[in-house]
């Protein structure tokens with residue numbers, strides 16, 4: 327039998343996409359934030375993320391129109407809390423948290439060496455009313471040598487989960503899968 331769930335908890339049913347770390351570079355200074363409000367929009371490398379003027383990264387996103395989305399894995403659970411609880415306004419987070427900025431190909435924002443994967447992105451649209459940035463992925467990277475490939479998911483109440491069992495259903499998905507995946 328269904329029981330009513332407090333409406334303020336409804337976001338927790340949808341929240342657990344991958345935890346990401348988003349890097350930016352403003353006037354030669356690299357910064358990084360933790361971000362979980364991100365979604366794919368379709369099969370193209372187009373994403374929407376949500377952030378606003380309360381974060382320093384917002385200013386860099388608006389002024390440079392660029393960022394890198396780094397994909398966090400379970401081994402980075404303490405790092406994503408470090409990076410998501412202090413502001414680049416006060417701290418050089420790459421130095422403080424011993425993160426490795428690697429040069430990207432198309433954007434000034436650095437790849438994050440500790441991430442399993444990184445996507446270089448340009449801002450395609452900024453929907454101000456909802457603090458949504460639509461991103462166009464322009465180059466993607468993965469590190470096959472990264473040992474822990476379990477994606478990390480924030481539940482929204484301060485708990486986190488990591489990927490576990492994998493269900494292989496490629497045949498049943500049939501033509502619902504895009505070419506090349």
Ligand SMILES: Cc1cc2nc3c(=O)[nH]c(=O)nc-3n(C[C@H](O)[C@H](O)[C@H](O)COP(=O)(O)O)c2cc1C
Pocket residue numbers: 345357358359360361362363364376377378380381382383384406407409410411412413414415480
């Ligand atoms: C697990 C986690 C998830 C977060 N997700 C988001 C998010 O989706 N959007 C957002 O604006 N801030 C999010 N934050 C908060 C920012 O990471 C945080 O405000 C950070 O200090 C901003 O850094 P900045 O001021 O250097 O940009 C999250 C923080 C944590 C710890």
